[in-house]
Amino acid sequence: MLNKKYVYLFPEGRKEMKSLLGGKGANLAEMTFIGLPVPPGLTITTEACIDYFNNKKELPQGLEEQLWDKLRIVEEKSGKKFGDINNPLLVSVRSGAVISMPGMMDTILNLGLNDETVLGLVANTQDERFALDCYRRFIQMFSDVVMGVEHYEFETILEKHKEKTGVTHDHQLSIQALKDIIREYKVIVKRVSGQDFPQDPSQQLILAVKAVFDSWDNPRAHVYRQINKISYDLGTAVNVQAMVFGNMGNTSGTGVAFTRNPSTGKKELYGEYLINAQGEDVVAGIRTPQPIKQLKNDLPGVYEEFVKVANLLEAHYKDMQDIEFTIEKEKLYLLQTRTGKRTTSAAIKIAVDMVDEGVISKEEAILRIEPGQLDQLLHPSIDPNAQLNVIAKGLPASPGAASGLVIFDADEAEVLGKEGKDVLLVRTETTPDDIHGIVAAKGVLTSRGGMTSHAAVVARGMGKPCICGCEELKIDYANQQVLIGNLVVKKGEILSIDGSTGQVILGKVPLVDPELSPSFQRLLVWADEIKALDVRANADNPEDSQKAREFGAKGIGLCRTEHMFMAQDRLPIVQEMILAENTEEREEALKKLLPVQQDDFYGILKAMEGYPVTIRLLDPPLHEFLPNIEELVVEIMELKHQGEEVEKIKEKENLLRKVRVLTEFNPMLGHRGCRLGITFPEIYRMQARAIFQATAQLIRDGYNVFPEVEIPLVIEANELNILRQEVEEVARSVQEEMGIEFEYTVGTMIELPRACVTAGEIAKHADFFSFGTNDLTQTTLGFSRDDAEGKFMQEYLDKKILQDNPFVVLDRDGVGKLIEVAVNGGRSVKSDLLIGICGEHGGEPSSIEFCHLRGLDFVSCSPYRVPIARLAAAQAQIKYPRK
């Protein structure tokens, strides 16, 4: 058998080979191809990584041989020789996953140095200090990544020598100090790892490649992939590239720049650089870098060249680029280009601008926006009229606002976040090890690092507000407090941040509703032109209906009437109704509820004038409206102990008895939904009357309204048949009494497996179906959401038993199959049956795509998710066109 081709020289690849070469490798190849100044190198394929893991972590057959062969060519191009004592080739070894996972995996620079080649580097560069510093860095990085010697072991030595020689910065260390440090580094490596630091460059390279492969499997990479839904099976490539040095004095440097502003989307070069530094210095956020425009002053020729390269790359890739570069003695080298991460509002502006610039089509613009990320634009920001106690200002690294308990530790943030607390993670800087804390926090605040520091990149990716480099903060981990001027903020006190302005505010802040930017509006209009699905909103009151309409909802897909029952002033009447001893008493209470329900419906129908409004009749079990048993028991015991009057105790005991009768073992599967309508027809009759009286009144008042009466929890056509007749009878009565004709329809939620498999029969009595995927998920999987998410869901996700939380992403294999059966059943009886979805999945992009694929007519979601749904629906149509 021939060996696979595991190693590609850069000129052998192209940008389309991303899945084989990883993102970085493919783009290095592409840049090489279009003639940009890229240091020569090679890429070991992702396939090699996969084979490595399948081969018990042994490098696959043939890889080493190919590596050495290709490395010879890199040597030729660079004019240096790997391991050569006089003119050594040094290389960087970097991971390069198919989908970028910034900072998640390991990198080693300056590989190829040893006690002998370092002398060659000295001779070559005529800079002994530089060469020794490279060697020191290499030992430190390599030993950390490959040999498991912790970073702090080296930092301690470094700090000791800086102190001893009285210098503050690394680059101020003397040659002698560096020599001492290197010696001590080697001692510590031997002590900690039990092995000598390897002197053979070939051995170094092989170990480094394996270490990069291994880093694909490290815990933080796992977490990152889980959050970003990246498959473990992709593997990572490894890029081995000739080193260029940004740390060769003041005509050298390194930087990162975006071709457009990744925060706002504005068309401007945006980035940072550090003179006399290696690449990792910028990303790590240890020194605060200079804005890219400053380079025009420092090195005008290089700046001019960089601007040209940046424009060329953006035009070539037709998207905003994130470019890493190094300047070695005034020569520009490109080390990476990739599609730049950006805030969602930037993404929208860039996409819309690029359509205007004629670079991409509307469809491409729509496909460029990850609908889930719109969420961050659709949540409240700080009320501009609020009086803010601004106590500091940092870099506006990720937009949005958040208030939360100040917490200094990622683990603690995670614990409190899981308890439902709002947490603000406050740190000097964050590292990939803090990622779980960022996930759990409402926002991140750091005292160091720039706009491209770890905290900033990660927070933007997650759509969380973030302020970086807020140097006024003096974080005192030992005492778990932060000093801002004279102000002390202790752990657990509340701060707020505005990631759009960089303001840090004392205490909690009032928030206001978001508004859609003009670009966003235009994008959504394009989406509406394209999409096949209608988007409605779930709303239970006129305010939400109004908001939904502003966000582009074309109707209400779910108006839950029980929320109206819970209002403080209504609950007593509702309880009166429930505790009624007979139908007459119950009807008495219902009479009092009728006018208030009618008002509710009047407001909602009016807010949605011109569009359909699906109103679901009472759904939850009645005891949800009653006091808690345990509290009643305690209350009665206390009354008894206090020697309270017998009458009063009797009354409470009577109430307790009734609550007990209504209490259920599994309320989710109990006496609720249309089962209430069957056993207490007077309740549904009252609700139908309230709907129709509101409708008639609105028509009399000159409004066009379209109520759709929805019967919940149907399992059998007979239920719908009976209840439909009752609703129709009420409609006839109201039309007669008020002398007004109106249109309405009657349909059903499909939210139980039996409804799905008997949908054909049910459709005979239904004008519409609406999938209640929350309940359908609960029953199909046998998961009570309240119980599952607290008790075992996380373990199911961790163990990859389920790929996603089925309450968030519609479970296509299970719930989806039943939906398919129901759609086919319903449409086989009524080919034009209106079918929608109104569970929480109606606002989740992958679920919306599924609804599109299954031929549904509409999705309905919370008002704030309406824009997401519009975009996701358009994307689904672009990817899978429906006639």
Place this chain on the structure above:
Amino acid sequence: MLNKKYVYLFPEGRKEMKSLLGGKGANLAEMTFIGLPVPPGLTITTEACIDYFNNKKELPQGLEEQLWDKLRIVEEKSGKKFGDINNPLLVSVRSGAVISMPGMMDTILNLGLNDETVLGLVANTQDERFALDCYRRFIQMFSDVVMGVEHYEFETILEKHKEKTGVTHDHQLSIQALKDIIREYKVIVKRVSGQDFPQDPSQQLILAVKAVFDSWDNPRAHVYRQINKISYDLGTAVNVQAMVFGNMGNTSGTGVAFTRNPSTGKKELYGEYLINAQGEDVVAGIRTPQPIKQLKNDLPGVYEEFVKVANLLEAHYKDMQDIEFTIEKEKLYLLQTRTGKRTTSAAIKIAVDMVDEGVISKEEAILRIEPGQLDQLLHPSIDPNAQLNVIAKGLPASPGAASGLVIFDADEAEVLGKEGKDVLLVRTETTPDDIHGIVAAKGVLTSRGGMTSHAAVVARGMGKPCICGCEELKIDYANQQVLIGNLVVKKGEILSIDGSTGQVILGKVPLVDPELSPSFQRLLVWADEIKALDVRANADNPEDSQKAREFGAKGIGLCRTEHMFMAQDRLPIVQEMILAENTEEREEALKKLLPVQQDDFYGILKAMEGYPVTIRLLDPPLHEFLPNIEELVVEIMELKHQGEEVEKIKEKENLLRKVRVLTEFNPMLGHRGCRLGITFPEIYRMQARAIFQATAQLIRDGYNVFPEVEIPLVIEANELNILRQEVEEVARSVQEEMGIEFEYTVGTMIELPRACVTAGEIAKHADFFSFGTNDLTQTTLGFSRDDAEGKFMQEYLDKKILQDNPFVVLDRDGVGKLIEVAVNGGRSVKSDLLIGICGEHGGEPSSIEFCHLRGLDFVSCSPYRVPIARLAAAQAQIKYPRK
């Protein structure tokens, strides 16, 4: 349009026309056809009844005309004329449903009498007293049935005159008294109904026909149909037949007889007659009749003729017949024949005997037994060694034994029965109005009436023990007590009855397990030869396993391990395990459980040697093993009020806290089943170890055992994949440790809709599927059984939303569809996948038929239902042969 043919003369029908003519009409036609002495008559079809109800209770077009036409022919045959003053034809008007509903609907005799025709009857019969008595009876029956004048109104008048004239029996009333009574009857009819008693015979007939139709709709008929699963849509026919008179003196009489003993199945004429009586007198149980054999002495010629007729009818129908006859002046008339109701043990004996007699085939014999009725033979009877305090003896009207609270009122019996109390309904006699009380009672005891009285017939049909005609009982309704000699038994005290011997016993009696009669054994052996499904049992201990084996179970389909956890001596260890703070503590407790579980499995596997035993790993949520929250709260409050030590209270509070953490909103859908196995792998590992250690030990001890490890509540192939690997690992360890090889399989319950729709994937990791239809029904319908049956199920059945309780009869349209999907999915991956069912449906005949139709391999049910399942499986194969 031509009118439908609504009226058939008897010679126009045949026994095959039952659905059109009803059972009675078809059999009268058949008897007429084969030349037996049947008084002439006609049948109005069931179709007429259906059209009547569809036509707003108007007789359908053409019916009356046809009726009068055919009646002319009946007049000719009888030589009398309807309404004729000199020679009047009198007719009976009787209901005749397709499926017999004894006593449920109305009958009118002697129709055609009025003030004038009664004189013709006098002239014709030369018996004025007889004619007047007929007229009196007619007014009474007609007014009760047609005009709504209650029975007691007439009884009061009758009793008054008997008292006045000093006679005890109706037939002793003088002519004058009868004339007075008739006059007073007409007055009371006018007063109560507001109308004169109709004198026009044609009007009488039309009203009577309508009344019989109406009686199809009466409440007791509804109850009867619901219990017996008879469709309302069948309607009833009406039979109009020339009257013959059993009350024309001592050479006349009336009776009912079975061609074989309906209680034991013995081949002997069995029945009763009354001299000088009309038919209703026997059925109503008002006078205690004579055994049929006595007729040989009273009227030997008639007896001889009757024996011939009885043999002829049984041979003709190839089944035991229930024959009604009337003797008018020594001439025998047949009024009805039908397949006789019988006890189940009689049914079995008759069927098996008839195979031996060469009358029917084995298959026919098997089809003759309603499997559900076997239940009554499979429940305990009175321990023959028990010391019984027998206080009275009555007729052994329906076999079986019962103990219960003495209750005199059907309504009260119903209320207490629903509360779960064991009730014995004790009455002088029962009427169709008592039917709900009989349903609710464990048994029935009456002081009057014979073996064919209402109580006897109904109780036999329901398989409930019954003693009739126990004349020693003096029932005192007013004081709610019964006197037996000097003994007073008050309401609510306990009596026992043995319906097989007629013994009434004071107090509760000990019961013993049933044994299968030789006929029953033979029938089941035939069934086993025929059936395609295997029958296993659900058993959780060696005793039940043994019993199941005796009843013919070929293995255990479900052994629930949690029942073992509930035992008094184990619960503390189980609680220790659950409340463990960490894995180590949990494993400590599990170590203690291991040997006891191993003992359990040893016993069960041994009892089922040679057959497979499916052992389900722990299934219920853990908090089921913990104390109740409410009780704990109360306990803690009390401890506090008593000023108990802080330590003790703390301990309880700690327990409460843990119970709260484990408590779930919807435990049915919570952290249970294999979810426990995923999150606490050590629990399943312990159970697997217990199973395999027991297996290895048994093999070492020389037994052949086949454990099947069953993983419950699977929704996703990944779960089974993970857990299967763990089970296999334990098996390997045990085999190694004990040096013994053994066979085992690993499979899964299919009990959630998602498992059904993803069965193909799941099957890849499963050696077998077993449908847990209890849970599958709960989730498919969204019905929590505990809640549904208490709260709304009855209303769903009453309103015919569901035809059957889906927890009793498998819901083919819903649950059945998912089962079909799962079977197809599983078999598409493994064509020989072993598939069974182990929910309660596994012992229900209609559900077993469904399993047969869907190609399952086995059903598993409670040990006592194994014979039912064997028979039902054979019937399914006979009706729907499977290769």
